[in-house]
Amino acid sequence: MVITSGEGAWVTDVTGRRYLDLLAGYSALNFGHRHPALVAAAVEQLERVTLTSRAFHHTLLGAFCRELAQLTGTEMVLPVNTGAEAVESAIKVARLWAYRAKGIPDGTAEIVVMSGNFHGRTTTIVSFSTEEESRAGFGPFTPGFVVVPYGDLDALRGAITSRTAAVLLEPVQGEAGVLVPPPGYLAGVRAACDDTGALLIADEIQSGLARTGELLALDHDHVRADLYTLGKALGGGILPVSAVVGRRAVLGVLRPGEHGSTFGGNPLACAVGRAVIALLASGEFQSRSQELGAHLHTRLRTLVDCGAAQITGRGLWAGVHLAPGGPTGRMAAEALLARGVLCKETQTTTLRIAPPLVISRDDLDLALDAITDVLLH
Numbered sequence: 189m190v191i192t193s194g195e196g197a198w199v200t201d202v203t204g205r206r207y208l209d210l211l212a213g214y215s216a217l218n219f220g221h222r223h224p225a226l227v228a229a230a231v232e233q234l235e236r237v238t239l240t241s242r243a244f245h246h247t248l249l250g251a252f253c254r255e256l257a258q259l260t261g262t263e264m265v266l267p268v269n270t271g272a273e274a275v276e277s278a279i280k281v282a283r284l285w286a287y288r289a290k291g292i293p294d295g296t297a298e299i300v301v302m303s304g305n306f307h308g309r310t311t312t313i314v315s316f317s318t319e320e321e322s323r324a325g326f327g328p329f330t331p332g333f334v335v336v337p338y339g340d341l342d343a344l345r346g347a348i349t350s351r352t353a354a355v356l357l358e359p360v361q362g363e364a365g366v367l368v369p370p371p372g373y374l375a376g377v378r379a380a381c382d383d384t385g386a387l388l389i390a391d392e393i394q395s396g397l398a399r400t401g402e403l404l405a406l407d408h409d410h411v412r413a414d415l416y417t418l419g420k421a422l423g424g425g426i427l428p429v430s431a432v433v434g435r436r437a438v439l440g441v442l443r444p445g446e447h448g449s450t451f452g453g454n455p456l457a458c459a460v461g462r463a464v465i466a467l468l469a470s471g472e473f474q475s476r477s478q479e480l481g482a483h484l485h486t487r488l489r490t491l492v493d494c495g496a497a498q499i500t501g502r503g504l505w506a507g508v509h510l511a512p513g514g515p516t517g518r519m520a521a522e523a524l525l526a527r528g529v530l531c532k533e534t535q536t537t538t539l540r541i542a543p544p545l546v547i548s549r550d551d552l553d554l555a556l557d558a559i560t561d562v563l564l565h
């Protein structure tokens with residue numbers, strides 16, 4: 189299947205066949221393909237100026253940072269390009285903060301991370317992946333990371349020491365199978381960080397920006413992180429736009445010249461990013477995710493013991509964990525492709541369902557009919 193065009197929740201292939209897109213670019217396409225407001229913002233900016241480098245000011249960077257801080261209730265914004273760059277930047281900032289503000293001896297800071305994590309593909313980030321496929325052959329690895337089981341508060345408390353700069357986690361683990369941690373866990377992580385003076389870094393690159401029914405997935409638990417990494421949907425599916433946002437006392441440790449990015453915060457990225465922020469500020473997409481997500485989960489739950497072992501996730505985002513003895517995730521995804529529905533497996537036995545938040549209820553039902561059909565046959 190080779191795609192030539194897309195609109196909303198639909199794509200068309202070279203033969204003219206249409207498919208519903210339930211992967212949505214791993215949530216980079218939360219607003220669907222070619223959302224008119226986002227395309228208009230990009231086209232208008234293409235006619236003005238697209239890149240200045242950070243050596244020179246341009247008119248949109250200040251507005252983009254102010255609006256993103258306002259939207260997320262944070263004090264400072266570090267604009268970058270890809271999600272991995274945002275995570276790398278957050279790691280650098282957390283280490284610098286540990287040495288300059290917390291007083292940890294230079295070069296000894298540790299960051300506690302979770303089993304099953306996915307934070308990107310750079311050498312430092314794969315150093316603390318627990319996926320053999322992501323790591324094998326890419327060593328030597330970056331030291332300074334301690335892995336604990338996701339969802340286990342006692343293990344986390346046991347792993348935090350006087351050298352801990354930060355705890356880094358996904359509030360919902362996407363690649364691990366759209367896993368939501370046990371109730372109270374995220375508030376417990378916040379408390380553990382507060383008790384020990386460690387930072388909490390929430391990687392909301394996939395879970396954030398309305399995917400789960402709130403602006404940020406941590407909002408469900410009324411938990412605030414010290415730093416958030418944002419990406420994917422921030423670029424509206426048009427270009428990579430990511431950011432680290434958070435408290436001034438943390439992000440503010442960076443001094444001019446210590447960190448940078450040629451394309452970070454470029455005018456085109458800021459124009460699209462501001463249009464994305466305007467869409468999110470209306471709350472419309474958070475509501476759609478809540479309402480359509482409730483419908484999605486209600487219908488998927490009827491498949492438990494009928495081809496599915498378990499349904500996980502939150503909002504318009506679900507992991508369908510297939511029953512043992514049935515098709516693998518890959519086989520189910522290919523059967524869905526034949527029925528005009530695009531989605532992708534994660535791990536070997538889980539289908540991830542993450543439609544664009546603009547999908548209509550009727551189209552969602554079409555997709556759910558196809559999923560039901562595949563699981564029952």
Ligand SMILES: *Cc1c(COP(=O)(O)O)cnc(C)c1O
Binds near residue numbers: 273309393
């Ligand atoms: C996709 C993703 C990343 C990496 O983003 P890239 O833009 O692919 O570098 C990091 N963290 C999470 C949770 C992601 O889903």
